Amino acid sequence: MTDPTLLQTPLHALHLELGARMVPFAGYAMPVQYPEGLMAEHHHTRRAAGLFDVSHMGQLLLSGPDAAAAFESLMPVDVIGLGVNKQRYGLLLNDSGGIIDDLMFVNRGTDLFVIVNGACKHGDLAHIRACIGSLCHIDAQFDRALLALQGPAAVTALQRLLPGVEKLVFMTGMAATWNGADLYVTRSGYTGEDGFEISLPAASADAFSRALLAQPEVKPVGLGARNSLRLEAGLCLHGNDIDTTTTPVEAALNWAMQKIRRTGGERAGGFPGADVVLAQLDGSRALTRKRVGLIALERVPVREHVELQSLDGQKIGEVTSGLLGPSADKPVAMGYVSPEHAEIGTRLHAIVRGKAVPMEVAPMPFVANRYHRG
Template sequence: MSPDLLHTPLYALHQELGARLVPFAGYAMPVQYPAGLMAEHQHTRSAASLFDVSHMGQLRLVGEGADRALETLIPMDVLGLGVDKQRYGLLLNDAGGIRDDLMFVRRADDLFIIVNGACKVADIAHIQAGIGDQCTVEPLPDRGLLALQGPQAVTALARVLPGVEKLVFMSGLACTWQGADLYVTRSGYTGEDGFEISVPAAQTEALARALLAQPEVKPAGLGARNSLRLEAGLCLYGNDLDESTTPIEAALNWSIQKVRRSGGERAGGFPGADVVLGQLDGRRPLTRKRVGLIAQERIPVREHTALQAPDGTPLGEVCSGLLSPDLDRPIAMAYLPPEHAAIGSTVHALVRGKAVPMQVVAMPFVPQRYVR
């Protein structure tokens, strides 16, 4: 482990719990604990797991024009978002490529944004440069972020923070715990019901210990987080999304609300709008599309595995792939030409020289269980 790696507020607790730490987004992060990835994955599906996601970037936009300003950077409806409501967002470049994906919430006196850890420095600089003259852009480096995920997360968290059981998916609540100001959203990255909790760095370990003391809760690392999010059909920035990929290629059309689309009263006005809206309404044909794949043989298919048509024509490569713990079959996501992207189509993954048949399937691979 490089001494240059950053530590989250839970670094000492991870060591105490026997985590295997790996470099991730510039931090020393737990990839798994002694129980192992498979046990952590299944515990999240059946009970509740606590993930340290404090490497993520947190910031707030303050000022009367903050919502209108944010709309100039993302193709989402910010003005129409209610107080304590959360939405998925995309920062785009001038070609319509995805700089990062994020979550944002309208709180009583600000817009609270969470961006990916590996992109946070660039994201904050981009947001500051783009709208810093229209509102105050305030990074929040002194806060931790915990994700409590699983069907029993609400039972465990409600003992510690009464009232969270009233939240529904993509809504939030400001509360206090032992004098610390928290913000809780009913959201997550596993496909399960769950919560993300923003907490002052100084209180993060104490809150984590209080949650781990609940009988339903065990710690989980990056390995289980990755297998859970892939089964849920969720994108990982850097694997499935990047600056050369548009929201429409990534099959994220649903994230662009009607008011920001062609013909809407606030249509366009964001970077890459001509490209994105052109792909959305068919004026610009798509050359590729993100799809889900299931292997027809029990041979794991990892990211960067080459894909080809049955006749040997190169089609691209896998962007995320693993052996699904729930399905016990290899699953993957990839970008394919539209003529090969229809549900039921067959492509071949080249694994150590062997052509492994894979079928295009609808996502998510495992049903999502959000509380709406």
């Protein structure tokens, strides 16, 4: 990967040293896999601990006495009520209820620490500044590194470097220091496994990553296995499974909207697209599509943009993500179908190169999540 127009993360030289195959992703040169390959990396993460470079993602700090109320005005999510060092999943919406981006945020007491998707980060920053820039201070920290250490042995490896992280539970965080560098660690990730995300200065990223890779449980993992892991976990990829034309209700993300922000809650509404989203929630506005999990009944991978048809040949939707799940050991997918075809167990067809592949609507996740909830 020698394209000079691509940005490089602080770990670029380390990826090359480790033999990574680099690809363009979100404007960066990113490792898609290492010499052992996607399947080995996927299974190692499920079995032990995989280290992912996610430094392409955007990190923001929102501060000031009105920061929580201001940020809450942009999302159908409870920001004001989030406890200190607690983390939550959020959804930035446009005026039609479409998802501008999905994100993670932590109340650190002195500020809100927000992590947004790499491909969206500059647009997100401009949107947030335009909407609430007069109400709080917004600091873009796009130069910081971000690592994800995922898998059942992640805690064993990380606590050797950062004692105390073993006390965290899923969706909580803590400040830490390592060799003089200020870190912030959350017990979270996007693989369905127990694990951590670590924000740290770019100058410390190489040495800290090498220290992690020196642990016997840890191997480097690229974007390919990150994608297969998150799909098996039933987690959306922005730009594939959710986008600016998709509402949270269509995307089956009702769980991400706390009761207090929904119909009848004391802080219900007041976010962009609230008229659409709340009407879909209470049923006064009918859905035309819904995100579902899908399993192919033949061993044929069914990938994004494949048309979905009813058994009588009518188009009813489209696949948004799909592959042969390495741990599920069967073809799994996500897609949107008309609501009358969204019930678990519904049979339908995916049209793969002109052939009808039988599929069944299935519950997600496809592989059980193993978050550490204490």
